[in-house]
Amino acid sequence: MNLFADIRTLVLDALTQMQTAGDLPAELDFSNVSVEPPRDPLHGDMATNAAMVLAKPAKVNPRMIAEKLAQLLQGDTRIISADVAGPGFLNLRLETTAWLAIIPEALSKGADFGRSDMGANKRVNVEYVSANPTGPLHVGHTRGAVFGDALASLLDFAGYDVTREYYINDGGAQVDVLARSVYLRYLEAHGQEVAFEDGTYPGDYLIAVGDALKAKVGDAYVDQPEAVWLADVRVFATDAMMDLVRKDLGSLGIKMDHFFSEKSLYGTGAIEGALDNLDAKGLIYEGVLEPPKGKKPDDWEPREQTLFKSTLHGDDVDRPVKKSDGAWTYFAPDIAYHNNKIERGFDLLIDILGADHGGYVKRMKAAVSALSDGRVPLDIKLTQLVKLYKNGEPFKMSKRAGTFVTLADLVEQVGPDVTRFVMLTRKNDAPLDFDFDKVTEQSKDNPVFYVQYAHARINSVLRKAADLKISPADQGLSTLQHVGELNLVKKLAEWPRLLELAAKHNEPHRIAFYLYELASEFHSLWNLGKEEQAVRFLQEENLVATGDKLALISAVKATVAAGLGILGVTPIDEMR
Template identity: 80%
Template sequence: MNLFADIKALVLDSLAQMQAAGTLPADLDFANVTVEPPRDALHGDMATNAAMVLAKIAKKNPREIADALAEILRRDDRVQSADVAGPGFLNLRLENTVWASVIPAALAAGADFGRSKMGANKRVNVEYVSANPTGPLHVGHTRGAVFGDALASLLDFAGYDVTREYYINDGGAQVDVLARSVYLRYLEANGQEVSFADGTYPGDYLIAVGEAVKEKYGDTLVGQPESEWLAELRQFSTDAMMDMIREDLAQLGVKMDHFYSEKSLYGTGRIEAAIKALDDKGLIYEGTLDPPKGKLPEDWEAREQTLFKSTAHGDDVDRPVKKSDGSWTYFAPDIAYHYDKVERGFDLLIDVFGADHGGYVKRMKAAVSALSDGAVPLDIKLTQLVKLFKNGEPFKMSKRAGTFITLRDLVDQVGPDVTRFVMLTRKNDAPLDFDFDKVMEQSKDNPVFYVQYAHARINSVYGKARDAGIDLDSAIKGADISTLTHTSELAVMKKVGEWPRLLELAAKHNEPHRVAFYLYELASDFHSLWNAGKDVHELRFLQDDNADATASKLALISSVKVTLAAGLQILGVTPIDEMR
């Protein structure tokens, strides 16, 4: 049940009536007509921009269109008032009974309240984390993992067929460095003193891997040339790191559907096939590039390379796919990987990258556009940096990883639920300050506590109701919601009614942070109602002398609990029944 969609349908039908009556021309495009909450709740329940967006193409004054539209809308039983504001905005107020109808719908749907068919079962590949398999995940990866996982759940809830995917970057030189670092730990396990040169990985997490190599090979690799052990230790080390990464993700409640190896693209003809697909479209050529911006001509040596004409698909410059020495660039396997996604039949691709990949966005979009002939959209979401604070100061935890703070350190400090929720309290492309003191305090300023507290408070009301001998199921099912008319009760009811629209809006824009924001607002409205009951007896949830009023209020807060649970489920956060 989506009241905003219902009222939008009413607006569009009313506009069609105006066309039939000749008030509006027949050839109008209503695609930009919206129905949404007004900026100021005092103006009404919903607002439509119909008159504003149609005025120019209809060659009419927007106020004239708004007045005629308002007259038609007022005839509908659901509309209490329709008022024109400013140059032509139209504010609508619905009958309370319309909002009341949301409550039984929410209760009937339960955990599926707000679930949508908007996605029409389209296949979506969400690739996230995809960290180099050279060590444990760090705080930056944590944000990408939470964002990607919540986005995948959001899209699933909105009716898409979602695949969660991790791209293992195991084909590059960094894995050789990993193997050499593990070999040093292996030598150490065999009693030798070692030193880690610049570029190797000195983290303690490789000690256990070195010992595992010793357990498998004994001392047979000691003193052997690199050619004898590099390939073997590359695979051994990568497997060990991926096991560690899977454990890290499990700590956060993240489980991938598919792990895709970059290494599988090499020597299998897949890169060649992807480049040939572009070549067949006339998008591969031999040429030279202009100097990078900021480089003086004398600092630049032009070399002929194999280039992808990415500018034909919206990029700023063409991109090399093969170096002058004949080896592939880093971009080439990424093209092949996304070609594989296109070939697997996905309708939409989403990549979640760290902030340092901003320069990769246009070239990757150009490649997917070219490979799919524009049929498969690619949305790339960048997650900005996370700064940790404690006692108002930048905070550094253990350096088990050698140079960075790990995901596991963070989760051990505050738990997976707090970690996940806080990571979604800012839009993905905005920097995030993670303050350990604030995320653990029990106050309105801590959004995760505030939302969880609302869920727990409702559960406590249930306990008191049971103690009073109330059969919750029977009371809620027989509740007359129309008796809830106080401003505070209506505010909660209307906020619950916004959930289906908010869900679809968040999914449309691939923005799961909207869910976190909404849950905080819903919790705030609920807490306000709770506090109002301290002063106004009629607003208390349990009315000793009025079973019918108690039933309606229990139904109202039950719809809040259902909505909170649905939203927290999307965020991957477990609702709390009792605060401790």
């Protein structure tokens, strides 16, 4: 049940009646007509922009549209009033019974309350984390991991067929550096003194890998030239790092459906095949790019090279795919990888990348547009940096990785639930301050605690009710009349709409925001009960009212559990 969608359907039906009556022209696009909560609750329960968005194409005064629409809407039994405001906004007030119907819906669906079929089982590939396999995941990766996993869960909840994917960047020179670093730890394991130079990785996390290599091959690689051991150690080290990555992700409850190796694209014809696809469409040519203004990117050369006409698909400049020496640019395997996704039959692709990939967005969207002939959309979400604070100061942790704070360090400090929720308390493209004092304090300023506390408080009331053998009502609910109760009911009714909006825009942070608002309405009602006997949840002298109130808070509990489930956070039944 989506009450906002139901009222929008009512508005669209009324607009169609106006077309039939000749009040509106027949050819009008209603797709931008919305019904949503008003910015100011004093204006009503819902507001529609129908008159404002249709006035210009209809060539009719918006207020005239709104007034006629108001007359038609008031014929529905759910509508108390429809008031025209300003130049043509229409504010609606609904009967209380229309709102209360959301409670039995929530109770019957439980943790599935709000689940939608809007995705129509379309296949979506969500690629996230995809860090170089050269070490443990760090705090920046953590944000992308949590965001991607929550988005995948959100899309699944909204009716999509979701694949969670990790792209292993194991095709570049950085993996050779990893192999050399592991070899140094291997020599250490044999008692040699070594120096980490030339950009090698000095983190302690490679000590165990060096020991494991020694256990596997003994002294076979000691003092041997690189040509003897590099290829084997490269594979050994990459496998060890991916085991570490899987362990890190597991500590956050993240499990990938598929790992795709960049290396698998080389020597298999995959890159050549993807570029042949583009070439057949007249999008590959030999040419020289104009020198860019300002700082020159790494892939610019003042000589002829193989280029992709990405400007024909929305990019700012054409992009090189092969250097003048015949080597692939880093963009070429990325094209092949996304071509592989298209060939696997996905209807929608989503990439979660770090903020430093901003220059990558247009070229990759252009490539996917060209490869799929515009059939498969690609949405690229960038996650901004995370800054750690404690006692109001930037917080430096142990840095067991040698150069950065790891995901494991963070989870060890505050736990997976806090880590996940806090990472979603800002929009993905906004910087995030992770304050260790705030995320562990028990106050309204800590959104994790505030939402979990609402769930635990409700659970405590329901336990007491069970001891008294009082059950939530499953129908009627007529005693729920207090403004605090109705505000909570109305916030509940926003949940199905909010879910679909969050899924439509690929924004799981909206779930975290909503849960905080829902918790706030609940806590406000709890606090009112300290002053007003009539709104207390347990009233042994009035079992009907108690049953209604228990039904309301049980619906809130189900909604909080559903929302936290999407975010990957475990609801707490009792605060300790």
